[in-house]
Amino acid sequence: MKLAALVSGGKDSCYALGLAQDAGHDVVVLLNLCPADEREEDTDSHCFQTIGHATAPALAAATGLPLLRRRLTGRSTSTGMGYSAAVAGDEVEDLTALLVAAAARFRGLQGVISGAVGSDYQRLRVEHAAGRAGLVALAPLWHVPQLQLLADMAAAGLTAVLVKVAAEGLPPGQWLGRSLADATPRLTALAARLGLNPAGEGGEYETLALDCPAFGCGRLEVVGGQATPVGGGAGVMAGLRVRVVAKDEGGPEAPPGEVVWLSDDPPPAAKGEPVPEASPDAALVAAAGVRVSAAAGTAQAWATARVVAGDGADPTSPSPAAAVRAALDAVDAGLQVAGIPAGLASASHVRLYLPSMAGFEPANSAYVSA
Numbered sequence: 001m002k003l004a005a006l007v008s009g010g011k012d013s014c015y016a017l018g019l020a021q022d023a024g025h026d027v028v029v030l031l032n033l034c035p036a037d038e039r040e041e042d043t044d045s046h047c048f049q050t051i052g053h054a055t056a057p058a059l060a061a062a063t064g065l066p067l068l069r070r071r072l073t074g075r076s077t078s079t080g081m082g083y084s085a086a087v088a089g090d091e092v093e094d095l096t097a098l099l100v101a102a103a104a105r106f107r108g109l110q111g112v113i114s115g116a117v118g119s120d121y122q123r124l125r126v127e128h129a130a131g132r133a134g135l136v137a138l139a140p141l142w143h144v145p146q147l148q149l150l151a152d153m154a155a156a157g158l159t160a161v162l163v164k165v166a167a168e169g170l171p172p173g174q175w176l177g178r179s180l181a182d183a184t185p186r187l188t189a190l191a192a193r194l195g196l197n198p199a200g201e202g203g204e205y206e207t208l209a210l211d212c213p214a215f216g217c218g219r220l221e222v223v224g225g226q227a228t229p230v231g232g233g234a235g236v237m238a239g240l241r242v243r244v245v246a247k248d249e250g251g252p253e254a255p256p257g258e259v260v261w262l263s264d265d266p267p268p269a270a271k272g273e274p275v276p277e278a279s280p281d282a283a284l285v286a287a288a289g290v291r292v293s294a295a296a297g298t299a300q301a302w303a304t305a306r307v308v309a310g311d312g313a314d315p316t317s318p319s320p321a322a323a324v325r326a327a328l329d330a331v332d333a334g335l336q337v338a339g340i341p342a343g344l345a346s347a348s349h350v351r352l353y354l355p356s357m358a359g360f361e362p363a364n365s366a367y368v369s370a
Contacts, residue, residue, distance in 0.1 A: 003138070004029045004102045005113045006095075006126070007059055007067075008049035011160045011180060011207040012115030012141060012199070017063070018213035019140040020113045020126040028106050029111070030067040031098050032056045036264075041238050042164065042230075043072060047122050051164045052240045054207045055220070060257020061244040062215040068105070070098045070256045081121060082365060083128045086267075087340050092125045097267035099133035110138035118143060118201045124364070131360065132267065140232060146199035150184055153212075160207040161222065167196055168203035172235025176227035180207055208240065211247070211265070218244040218254035238338070321366040324352070328367070 003020060007013040007030045021027055034053035035043050042051040050072070060067040074091040083092055093223055103109045112130050116123045116139040123139060133347040143148060153160075159179040167171050171192045175183060183205075211219040224241035244254040321349040332344035340346055354363055 001110045001136075001138075002028060002106070002108050003028045003113055004068075004099070004106070004109060004113045004135075005065075006031050006115070007056070008032065008115075009052050009055055009059060009208050010049045010115065011153060011158060011209050011212075012117060013049075014115075014209035014214055015156070016057075016113050016115040016140045016157055016210045018078065018156065018158075019107050020138065021141075022216060025113075027065065028109070029102055029113070030059055030063065030065050031102055032059070032067060032069045033072050033094055033098060034069060036071040036073055041228075041236055043075070045072070045075075046089060047125055048095075049206050051206050051236050055208060055240050055242045055292070056130065057257065058220050058242050058244050060216045060259055061256075062220060064217040064257065066258040066260060068098065068102055068260050068262060070094055070101070071264055073264050073266075081124065083125050086132075088266075092129055093267055095125065096129040097265065098133050098262065099129050099135060100267050101262050103133045103135060109135065113138045113140065115139075115141055117141045117149065118197075118198055126358065127364070146197060146201060147188060148262050149181070149186070149199050154181060154184070156213055157213040158209060159219075160209045161237075161243060162205050163208045163225075163240060164206035164235070165204070166234035167202075168233070171233070172203060172227055172229050175205075176237050177222075177225065180308050189272070202276045208237075208242075215247075216259075219247050221245055230244045319362060320354070321362040324366040326361045 003025050005013070005017040005020065005027050006122040007017060017027060017030075019151070019186060032053075033048050033050070034056065038054070039324045040050075057067065059065075072091050072094050074089045083090075086096075088092060089238055098229060098253065099112060102112075106304050112126070112133075112135050114122070114137065116126060123137075125140075144152070158180075162170075162175050162180065162183055165175050165192070169186070170183075175186075184198075187196065187198040187205075191198040196202070200206065200255055208220070208222075209215075209220070220242045221244075222240065223243050225237040225239055227235055229235045246254060277310040328344060331347075336343045350367075352363065
């Protein structure tokens with residue numbers, strides 16, 4: 001696929017970029033969001049890493065890919081789990097505008113990669129913005145166990161430093177500027193003792209990747225920055241400065257990459273209206289053809305159901321949202337009949353198959369509200 005990559009400079013987005021390239025995808029452009037005021041070190045966004053934003057141009061030099069940048073004019077305004085319609089003044093609208101611009105500049109662009117690992121809040125927003133831009137959202141790191149993810153990164157040769165800390169057990173004066181390799185034993189111990197997210201999925205820390213498989217043209221070296229407390233036991237590396245050098249020892253500094261700044265205009269209006277909620281149709285549930293396979297001697301069962309949604313041309317055909325709700329209701333009933341009293345509420349894993357991404361947003365909204 002022809003893809004764009006959302007990058008912050010952190011370990012997750014840079015590692016996801018490399019995985020996409022290793023899988024054979026054609027990544028043609030990097031995308032970055034940064035504070036409107038370049039003097040602002042960190043916007044404390046609910047969705048995007050902005051600490052170290054001044055180093056983003058180095059990513060273009062290190063990867064050899066062009067970088068499209070847009071300033072964040074919005075904030076984390078809509079903070080509920082879902083995001084199904086445009087919200088004026090929200091940072092997701094900046095992301096949408098960035099993706100729309102990328103799709104317009106790079107004809108044939110099919111999708112966008114993010115470094116999302118476990119945050120449904122982040123994933124749903126990237127998927128929403130991608131859908132409005134006509135792109136598929138890909139998350140190569142999604143639900144990789146966090147300690148395994150750190151091990152995989154280390155094995156792949158990714159190196160990074162901590163540029164923000166905001167968690168008990170990570171005092172800024174001790175850990176800011178330290179390598180992720182140095183911090184991993186500490187993060188592992190804090191995960192076991194305090195339940196800390198070892199990959200930082202709870203905002204415990206942020207990183208700046210210095211080298212990784214995606215950096216084919218050079219690696220980053222930190223040449224400036226100051227560990228700065230910001231209150232509440234948190235701290236950031238303020239004034240981060242880097243240079244990009246060839247990976248060979250003593251190699252020359254790499255040439256600057258291509259960086260394009262986009263306008264701060266809002267994105268085009270979203271096409272169509274949100275699909276209205278509808279009650280599951282009893283006939284749809286009955287026709288779902290639920291099949292249940294129970295494991296003998298255990299309280300385990302597997303259930304499948306199939307409901308065909310319409311494309312909107314036939315008003316008598318169910319919408320994707322109605323089809324998903326009917327399928328879930330059918331599975332719920334089938335599990336109860338099979339001896340699983342809690343039905344769908346006891347499910348440990350659900351797989352949702354769609355014929356195309358066109359129906360993803362309404363189907364996903366129905367799924368998460370089930």
